[in-house]
Amino acid sequence: MALHDELLTTLVVYVGRLAAAGQFPLLREIGLSSQQIEKVKTLSLAEMNELSSLAARFMDIKVDAESLETALAVLDRRLEDQRLTERLLRAGACYPVMKDLTGMETRDFVAQRQQLGLANTGNGRAAKPDAASQHRICRAWVASASEADPKRRLLAVHEATGLPIRVIWPVVNAWEGQGDLPIDGGQYAHWHGLLKSHSHSFSSSTVEYPR
DSSP states (O other), X not given: OHHHHHHHHHHHHHHHHHHHTTOHHHXXXXXXXXXXXXXXXXXXXXXXXXXXXXXXXXXXXXXXXXXXXXXXXXXXXXXXXXXXXXXXXXXXXXXXXXXXXXXXXXXXXXXXXXXXXOTTSSOSOOOOOOHHHHHHHHHHHHXXXXXXXXXXXXXXXXXXXXXXXXXXXXXXXXXXXXXXXXXXXXXXXHHHTTOXXXXXXXXXXXXXXXX
């Protein structure tokens, strides 16, 4: 009960601060009448503390369990999205990839890379991988075809090949557009610039296994 009383006291103090700051709409929203707001405004600190001792008579704290469950589920999804974003960045995803996959803005991309200690590492244009690496990428891409989430699928290819996503992304797109290996320089440069949406390559769930 002590913690409960402490929380009620904090809420009463908060009400007093809202009144002193002129935040009347907020006070009306939580149930105070205009007359009560005016009265609370005139109370001294000592009087507010005295009012706090009576808080249990006019305040209660309850939780809507069903709404809380929904909120926790939303939180879980957001945290999972954050973890995926961090994994993609650590796996070498460049800004165009993150923009396409997550809608991330430039400032957020820069800020998150800085937070992860990646600010000055591996964000430039990657050199076109050799033919052997291209085959490895495409084999891993086909092997991960059962993964519906493109972010997780790219991470699977990264883990299978050890190559950064900024290298994987244009190879996968160019290969599916060109349909053969090795990918020529023009195709690679075209997809490296992400002149087309990723939806072309990600919309196809069945592709021919590269030989």
